Amino acid sequence: MTKIRSTTVCAVLHNGKIAIGADGQATMGNTVAKSNVKKIRKLQGGKVVIGFAGSTADAFSLMERFEEKLNAHGGNFKRAAIELAKDWRTDRFLRKLEAMMIAASQDEILVISGTGDVLEPDNQIAAIGSGSMYAQSAATALKKHAPHLTAEEMVRESLNIAADICIYTNHNLIIETLD
Template sequence: MADMHSTTIVGVKHHGQVAMAGDGQVTFGESIILKGNARKVRRIAGGKALCGFAGSTADAFTLEERFEAKLKEFSDLTRAAVELAREWRMDKALRNLDAMLLCADSQRILLISGRGDVIEPEHDVIAIGSGGAYAFAAARGILSAMGGQSAADGLDAAGIARKALEITADICVFTNQQIVVETI
């Protein structure tokens, strides 16, 4: 059976705004696009947080639900992420889930993996998925080119995230232009 590739998710924190963007493509194997408008970035916790996923959709939905429950339980993004990563790594049923999550609130963006990783990016940009490296490089390049400009002078976090995915979609066959952007 062919592998299913899907998505690029990028998170950007810039001048007090946090944005997360994801494309809509789900690809089966190397040449079949199954769906072009999947929504892989969502508002959670009553709109107080964002969650984006890459990997197996069913696995990602399971992890997103568990993360939202942890966020409700602990009311702190970092603590909820650490608790989910711990559970994901230790629980036999969860250990085999094949996905990665980006989660964000108004203060930070975190990557959560099944290996127990909870990573806050050094440069306020992080990306996952098939085109993650491209989106990461594009967003870092945009931020670097902007220097210290404010959102009024250049792009805001949402604009940077969208532009990074547009660039990625031009070069990554597993990423498309059906972009969803959410901000906090």
């Protein structure tokens, strides 16, 4: 079976605004399978936005579970993330899912993984996926040296830099913002 690789997702909280974006590329082996996959979704009537990397089907399963957790916990963002991570780590079905997720609410960003991690990133910048280190490095530099940029501009430029370097990342970007 050909391993599916894809994506770079980046989120930045800057000047009270959150932007999260992802490229649109999905690859199978060394072939681009699709160039316009939507890896960013708004939940809870636009109060929460998530981005995912990894297997698309697995990511959709996790997104549905996260939304269920948000509903079960009255929209409590952090509690829902912790409960999802617990289930992801211990549930026999979920444990096999190959994806990661960045979730953002109005004032915080979390990285959620299948190892049970719920991480609040340093510098209010998070990145996951194959080009994550390029995007995170770029976002960190932009936040430090170009604070006049908006969170959305920082995410866009960071993803473009990642797309210039990472063969599994393209320039078809989708970016969502929260105020």
